[in-house]
Amino acid sequence: MKLFLVGPKFDRPQSNFALFADSAKYWRNLNHTVISTAELDIEAGAHPIEGWSVTPPNQSDLFRRDIAELVKCDAVILLDGWQEDETCQLLMDIADHSDMTAFEHLYNNKYRELDDDDLEEYEFYEPNELKLDTRFSEILRKMEELHYKKQADYGVQNDPFANVRASHDFGIPGWVGCMVRANDKMKRLQKFAQGDNLVNESVEDSFLDLAVYSIIGLILFEENNGK
16 A cells, blocks of 8 residues: 655744654555655755755645645544644645545554545644744744754763752652742742842743743653553
């Protein structure tokens, strides 16, 4: 069977190319032919790991290319986030009208075949007519950049959150230890709000650290609960 991978690649703080690569490897190991637009993008100049750092030039040309490849396939593989991405919805719509089989990625290497009832239940993304604040996306990118820089200093090769998990040595779950660190940042902001000056770290950095710790805490909390 010839498969086409459908998933978001643009408008994200980090490229989604890794998921494309994992999915392509999984299905090829099952002796299927896989068309990955991430691989096609790499041929067009995208970074093989980071993908497109910004929306690439001539995006309409890439979309035309993707459609041309899609209609040659027998089925589509829907990767995480496809429902919230307008381009993915368009590709899925073409696949649906072409009577292609659709498999949705659940987690790890688990997929399920969708039927007509499944597709009717989905609430597709509707573009917001209100003007969006681009600063939100810019701050997300800055937050991610700050996180990876610190991760290189504090993490280890097989565990990027090793420094946070160190609370396990004291019998404290990692997510709780993470929230203790987040509380330190909150206390700094509280002092600033009460008129004190902050030393060694800016208010902006404290806000960013607080947001990063919240995300890490969520990840460790989910891990602690078997997710």
